[in-house]
Amino acid sequence: MKKVVIRQIYRDFKNYENQVLEIxxxxxxxxxxxxxxxLMINDGSFFESIQVVYEENLENFKEIQKYRVGSALKIIGTVNLTPNAKQPFEIKAQEVILVGDCPEDYPIQPKRHTREFLREVAHLRPRTNLFSAVFRVRSLTAHAIHTFFQDRGFVYVHAPIITASDAEGAGEMFRVTTLDLHNVPKNEEKNIDYKQDFFGKSTNLTVSGQLEAEVFALAFRDVYTFGPTFRAELSNTYKHAAEFWMIEPEIAFADLLDDMNLAEDMVKFIIQYVIEKAPEEMQFFDEFVQKGLLNRLNTLLKSKFHRCDYSEAIEILKKAPKQFENKVEWGIDLASEHERYLTDEYFKAPVFVINYPKEIKAINWWIST
RNA sequence: UACUAAGUAGCUCAGUGGUAGAGCAGUUGACUGUUAAUCAAUUGGUCAUAGGUUCAAAUCCUAUCUUGGUCUCCA
Known part of the structure; x- marks a missing residue:
């Protein structure tokens, strides 16, 4: 008996015609x-499910009729092409075996659930279309990031997660300690005595691998980090997570133009890669999560990212036929509303704003001459 | 951090002062090709919690809890 996963069958169903398979x-x-x-069967290898037909002649037909959503099943059957139906092929069952039953109160239904509800059944939500699509795309995105940099000869640097260093302009840090918080040791100055802590000094979860990447760039030339970072910001928005993954390339002997080209190429490569490798998932997002998503991504792939001087950006914003909540004048840091106007309304494309006033940037930035 | 909206059956929601409701899910049955099948019947309720107003509160008022959205911060 040939065991196959549903992805294989979908990608090559014509060659499986009339074959007996086990799924x-x-x-x-x-x-x-x-x-x-x-029965619609999903085996996790593919976004789409496969249709299995079972008929009266099966000895456990009455039982099969009562198998509930969520049950784990083994099916042996033949692949039939169904060119006139909604799906291109289906499996006609010779055997349907119950591997694991599913209780009556199984909460995942074949319908839309809110994300708030799915959070309460976190052990089952990977079985939903939404989570299936999100996590497969996330996996592909990670692979695309590595492929992009590795193909260009970049060295992947694993920056430590537990560290004693901070980073430029990053937010609040999560402390890492083995000290007993109910009885914190104090030194002679009545401060916390970190000499008794695990590393003998104050440590935290990394807010950025940037400093390590910079050090490695001065030896390996082109490097990148890609890993989890942690910030203890009390920001209640969907964009701000306490734990998130960040890509930080560092390129020696490069100028700002090289840097911008790299960023533009990387973003386009990743989008292209994901659209190609996960068409079903992206179609699902386009239909149910964000209408017009594919159109936006394809437009982005074709467009040149704009490059705009800070002073020019300020002029554009001053002339904007629109009232901003934050007043626009030379010297300010751009707020989200300003950035949104530049990308969504003025350029209608991604844009790099360059040559900021040095007063609002960190000390290690290159100063234009 | 501030503002704002919401919390009613397992899920998604309707119900704005006068008998607690629908669809889905579950259960039982019908059905010769379904596509989140359809049809019939049926189980299921501390209307978030506490207090108040009223003859009468899911509905009005107050406080608290929880969740969403926006803002701030930041990336």
Whole structure:
């Protein structure tokens, strides 16, 4: 018996015609009728489910009719092409075996759930379309990031996660300690005595791998970090996570133009890669999460990223036929509303704003001459 | 941090002062090709919590808790 995953069959179904296969997966729906029924089976290898037809002649037909959504099943059957149906092929069952039953109160239904509800059933939400799509795309994105840099000869630097260093302009840090918080040791000046802590000094979770990457760039030339970073900002927005992954390339002997070209190429490469490798998932996002997403991404792939001097950006904003909440004048740091106007309304494309006043940037920035 | 909206059946929601509701899910049945199948029946309720107003509160008022959105911060 040939064991296959559903991704294989979908990608090559014509070559599987009339073959007897064994598939395993979880029921997404079960539409039982009097003399036959249809099971939708998802095995996690692919976004789409596969349709299995079962008929009255199966000895456990009555039981199969009652298999609930969520049940784990093993099916042996033949691949039939169905060119006139909604799906290009289906499996006609010779055997349907219940591997694991699913309780009556299984909470995931074949319908839309809110994300707030899915958070309460966190152990089951990877089985939903939304999480299936998100985490496969996330996995592909990570692979695309590595592929992009590795193909260009960059060295992947693993910056430490526990560190004693801070970074430029980063936010609040999570402390890492083995000290007993109910009985913190004090030194003679009545300050916390970090000499008794695990590392003998105050440490925290990294807010950025930048400093390590810079050090390595001065030896390996082109390097990047890609890993988790942590910030203890009390920001209640969907954009701000306490733990998030960050890419930080550092390139020696490069100028600002090299840097911008690299960033533009990277963003385009990743988008291209994901659209190509996860068309079903991206289609799902386009339809149910953000209408017009694919159109926006394809437009972005074709457009040149704009480059705009800070002073020029200020002039554009001053002339904007629009009232900003934060007043625009030379010397300010751009707020989200200003950035949104530049990208969404003025340039209608991604834009680099360069040559900021040195007063609002960190000390280690290169000064234009 | 501030502002704002919401919390009613397992889920998604309707119900703005007078008997607690629908669809889905579950259960039982019908159905010869379904596509989140359809049809019939049926189980299921501390209306977030506490207090107040009223003859009468899911509905009005106050406080608290929880969640969403926006802002701030930041990336």
């Amino acid at each position: 395993t997966g979880w029921a997404r729906s079960n539409r039982a009728q009097k003399q036959f029924g249809f």
